[in-house]
Amino acid sequence: xxxxxxxxRRRRSRGGRGEQLMVPDADFRSYHDRPIIKPPVWKxxxxxxxxxxxxTAGVAASLAALADLTGRAGLRRSGRLVAAGGAVTSVAFLxxxxxxxxxxLNMMRVIKPTSPLSVGSWILAPFGTATGAAAASEVTxxxxxxxxxxxxxxxxxxxxxxxxxxVLLADTAVPGWHEAxxxxxxxxxxxxxxxxxxxxxxxxxxxxxxxxxxxxxxALELAATHRLETAIGMSAHAYRTGRAGRVLRAARAATVAGxxxxxxxxxxxxxxxxxxxxxxxxDAAAGLLLNAGSAATRWxxxxxxxxxxxxxxxxxxxxxxxxxxxxxxxxxxxxxxxDR
Amino acid sequence: MGANSWYGPLADPSADAGYGADHPExxxxxxxxxxxxxxxACEVACKEWNALPADGVAEQGAGxxxxxxxxxxxxxxxxxxxxxxxxxAFVEQRVPATRSAQTDLDMPSMDLPGxxxxxxxxGDATEVRWLMSSDVCKHCTHAACxxxxxxxxxxxxxxxxxxxxxxxCNGCGYCIPAxxxxxxxxxxxxxxxxxCTMCQDRLGAGLQPACATACPTExxxxxxxxxxxxxxxxxxxSLQEQGVTEARLYxxxxxxGVGGDGAFFLLLDEPEVYGLPPDPVVTTRDLxxxxxxxxxxxxxxxxxxxxxxxxxxx
Numbered sequence: 001x002x003x004x005x006x007x008x009r010r011r012r013s014r015g016g017r018g019e020q021l022m023v024p025d026a027d028f029r030s031y032h033d034r035p036i037i038k039p040p041v042w043k044x045x046x047x048x049x050x051x052x053x054x055x056t057a058g059v060a061a062s063l064a065a066l067a068d069l070t071g072r073a074g075l076r077r078s079g080r081l082v083a084a085g086g087a088v089t090s091v092a093f094l095x096x097x098x099x100x101x102x103x104x105l106n107m108m109r110v111i112k113p114t115s116p117l118s119v120g121s122w123i124l125a126p127f128g129t130a131t132g133a134a135a136a137s138e139v140t141x142x143x144x145x146x147x148x149x150x151x152x153x154x155x156x157x158x159x160x161x162x163x164x165x166x167v168l169l170a171d172t173a174v175p176g177w178h179e180a181x182x183x184x185x186x187x188x189x190x191x192x193x194x195x196x197x198x199x200x201x202x203x204x205x206x207x208x209x210x211x212x213x214x215x216x217x218x219a220l221e222l223a224a225t226h227r228l229e230t231a232i233g234m235s236a237h238a239y240r241t242g243r244a245g246r247v248l249r250a251a252r253a254a255t256v257a258g259x260x261x262x263x264x265x266x267x268x269x270x271x272x273x274x275x276x277x278x279x280x281x282x283d284a285a286a287g288l289l290l291n292a293g294s295a296a297t298r299w300x301x302x303x304x305x306x307x308x309x310x311x312x313x314x315x316x317x318x319x320x321x322x323x324x325x326x327x328x329x330x331x332x333x334x335x336x337x338x339d340r
Numbered sequence: 341m342g343a344n345s346w347y348g349p350l351a352d353p354s355a356d357a358g359y360g361a362d363h364p365e366x367x368x369x370x371x372x373x374x375x376x377x378x379x380x381a382c383e384v385a386c387k388e389w390n391a392l393p394a395d396g397v398a399e400q401g402a403g404x405x406x407x408x409x410x411x412x413x414x415x416x417x418x419x420x421x422x423x424x425x426x427x428x429a430f431v432e433q434r435v436p437a438t439r440s441a442q443t444d445l446d447m448p449s450m451d452l453p454g455x456x457x458x459x460x461x462x463g464d465a466t467e468v469r470w471l472m473s474s475d476v477c478k479h480c481t482h483a484a485c486x487x488x489x490x491x492x493x494x495x496x497x498x499x500x501x502x503x504x505x506x507x508x509c510n511g512c513g514y515c516i517p518a519x520x521x522x523x524x525x526x527x528x529x530x531x532x533x534x535x536c537t538m539c540q541d542r543l544g545a546g547l548q549p550a551c552a553t554a555c556p557t558e559x560x561x562x563x564x565x566x567x568x569x570x571x572x573x574x575x576x577x578s579l580q581e582q583g584v585t586e587a588r589l590y591x592x593x594x595x596x597g598v599g600g601d602g603a604f605f606l607l608l609d610e611p612e613v614y615g616l617p618p619d620p621v622v623t624t625r626d627l628x629x630x631x632x633x634x635x636x637x638x639x640x641x642x643x644x645x646x647x648x649x650x651x652x653x654x
Contacts, residue, residue: 031429031615032412034419040517041526062645070649099511099531103491106510110492114346114624117514118490159638159645166637167630171488171623172517178623181630185637193644209648216644309517316612319619 028320030312037173039309046097048299050090051165052195054124055188056294057086058161059196059217061131063210065155068148075210076151077138078203082196083154084135087128087161094124116167123160130154162192169305175315176235176308177301183232186224187301191294193217194255198290201262201283211262214290218259221297222252228301234318235308244304251296258289347625349594350481357496366500367543369552369560369603370568371474372575373614374587376559378472382426383417385554389539393527395423419615420475422527425536426551427475429614437465471607473614474551474560477502477523477536478591479602482622485515485524485535493533500565501538501602509533520598520620538602565602572606584608590616597621 030036040047064079095104108125112118131154137147166188170181177184197214200206206214225248229239238244265282269275308314344350354363386392410416415430483502486494493508494515504515504524511531515524524535539549547553552562561568572589579587586608591601597620611618 029610029612031431031613032410032415034615036522036612036615036617037520038516038522038525041513059641059645062642066645066649097513099513099526099533100509101511103508103510106491106493106508107512109508110490112487112490112492114487114627115490115514116627116630117488117512121490159641162641163634163637167627167634168514170630171627172514173484173520173522173620173623174517178626181626182633185630185634186640189637189641193641197648209645212648213645216648220640220644312612312615315617319617320612323619 028313028316030316034312035310036312036315037309039306040172040174041099042302043097044299044302046093048295048302050093050097051169051188051298051302052191052295053086053090053093054165055162055192055298056195056199056291057083057090057131058127058158059192059213060086060158060199061127061134061151061154061161062158063155063196063200063213064134065152065158066209068151072205072208074203075200075205078200078205080131080135080138080151080154082199082203083131083158084128087124087131091124091128116164116171120164120168123157123164127154127157127161130157159189162189169301172305173315174305174309175318176238176305179232179235179318180228180301183224183228184301186220187228187297190217190220190222190224191297194221194258194290195294198258198262198287198294201287202291203287204280204283206262206265206283206287211266214262214286215259218255218262218290218293221255221294225252225297235304235314238304238307238311238314239300242303242307244300244307247296247303248300251293251300253293254289254296255293258286258293261286261289344599346487346627347482347622348599350599352500353481353496353599354498354500359496359498363498364543366565366602367538367563368479368500368565368568368601369476369538369549369562370572370606371476371603372559372561372572372606373471373473374559374575374579374584374606374608375557376428376472376474377557378414378428378430378470379556380417380428381554381556382474382551382560383424383428385550386426386536387424389542389550390425390537392423392425395421420477420523420525420535422525422530422534425476425534429471429473429475431471431473431609431613433469433471433609434466435469437467471609471613473605473607474555475614475616476551476603477538478521478598478604479536479538480622481594481599481602482624483598484518484520484622484624485533487622487624487627488514488518490514497540499538499540499543501540501543502535503537503540504533504535506532506534518623520617520622522615568604572604575606579606597625 060079061083064076067075067079095101107121130150134147134151134154137143163185166184169177170184193213194217197210197217200210229236261282265279345356350356410418413430413432417427420427479501486502491508491510493505495503497503509532513526515533524533527534548562552560569592576587576589588607590607590611591604594600
């Protein structure tokens with residue numbers, strides 16, 4: 001449990017101890033400033049790392065599958081290794097975060113569509129198996145046919161790996177995550193594309209598709225995160241302020257720099273004298289920056305949600321607004337989201 | 341499963357969960373906070389019957405000093421948690437002196453005889469009133485904790501309550517932020533999630549839950565939910581008639597965001613004053629839309645990767 005009471009304290013509407021304003025124009029009442037919902041017990045870095053690695057592995061698996069079909073052996077190899085490594089590490093983080101790690105297999109006890117973690121486990125388990133088998137075949141050179149089938153299966157499951165984690169966070173009472181349920185899947189999709197494409201750039205197989213994937217993903221990541229920070233109502237404040245705000249600003253800087261470096265390689269080659277060594281370094285820097293940006297985006301999203309869980313204003317004020325709108329007679333259902 | 345399995349009014353959640361027609365009727369709590377005296381007998385009885393370990397305010401995230409004092413008036417419990425299934429909230433308020441309804445108990449008065457008439461406007465005078473309320477798991481008709489549990493550890497019981505099967509729980513922690521009321525939590529040093537069981541082991545033997553049994557003022561009432569709802573309506577009407585206009589029911593409405601609570605309350609102020617959410621909604625209501633958005637985003641990923649290969653075949 002690394003969650004902490006927000007460093008910035010907030011104004012109390014009643015009962016004093018008025019300090020720094022955290023949420024502007026928030027007049028609300030609370031029970032001794034206590035959070036209303038229980039902040040998640042999920043740990044850092046376990047859960048942000050699980051989100052980041054799962055997404056990266058998903059895109060890497062899809063890249064590897066298409067590389068296999070189009071005869072790009074280098075990209076196939078690096079993609080398979082990143083996919084398997086990411087899947088295994090991601091599972092390790094997930095298990096480490098459990099209160100009873102030895103009972104991990106209880107995740108496979110039922111299949112529940114109402115539980116994103118159950119659905120996720122049933123995506124992650126076959127994905128991990130398929131990408132693991134493809135990577136094993138790649139490294140040993142054994143059973144290339146089976147390796148190809150496994151790699152294609154992993155590639156098909158890859159896109160699902162990138163976005164189910166967004167539902168995992170959104171399907172909670174945490175205001176900063178729940179209110180973002182329309183935007184989060186696209187943030188995570190973009191973040192995964194940037195990191196997955198970036199991993200191929202680091203491996204030196206970035207020319208062609210991976211570079212395009214990385215740049216397109218980074219653009220989606222930046223656009224969707226911007227929407228998250230501006231369009232989701234009161235919780236957007238948590239994405240712009242505090243530690244989450246700083247982490248997300250750092251993520252944006254890293255992603256922008258990564259895109260610049262990813263585009264610089266081919267451009268510099270075209271205008272100047274070709275230098276494979278310079279190109280290799282630029283690509284590696286681009287890939288690392290995009291991966292750092294992706295990981296930081298996940299961490300920032302996680303942190304912003306934690307901030308909204310700790311501060312009762314994020315729970316009370318929007319719910320009060322909903323009730324007021326309902327009493328004003330617009331006939332909206334309980335909990336209806338205010339139009340945006 | 342039916343049309344309102346995930347959201348909306350649902351008369352019989354046990355039947356919806358698959359129990360046969362012969363299952364017991366749905367039971368619950370009606371906590372009438374207007375007669376709560378803050379004795380905490382419910383907290384103690386619950387701890388004793390369920391053999392709950394000591395915890396303290398620090399564990400509820402409320403900080404606390406070296407003596408385990410929360411600095412929250414008479415409340416040093418802090419809140420509901422993995423080892424606290426009943427929590428008595430204490431709220432101290434300064435209110436206009438006429439606001440509280442006065443009941444003549446033939447007790448000696450603090451003022452000169454005849455100086456104060458019950459309910460009379462005393463100008464700017466204020467007085468302190470205490471609100472006390474014994475909080476508990478709401479045993480929602482649509483329980484988000486149960487919906488998101490990936491192991492099937494959380495179940496709907498034959499009594500219509502929500503129960504954690506501790507031999508299944510693997511401590512993933514998903515139920516904790518899913519609960520719109522902040523009830524369920526992870527027990528430190530154990531790793532699993534715990535919450536009120538409505539004394540499942542007593543229900544089977546025809547007994548009332550320990551808290552309701554211990555409550556000396558019948559602030560905590562246990563019984564068939566339909567009966568409790570009728571009783572609550574009567575009590576509310578009676579209080580309103582006595583001039584307690586601030587009295588209101590919380591969690592009794594089957595059209596609310598969680599389909600109504602199995603444990604509901606009569607409150608004397610807004611819910612958030614007691615630490616309760618004013619308009620809770622089961623997160624599962626929006627889950628179909630979440631899956632659609634995630635599917636669209638996943639297809640975007642697939643299309644982006646695919647297009648990148650189409651773009652420049654070598």
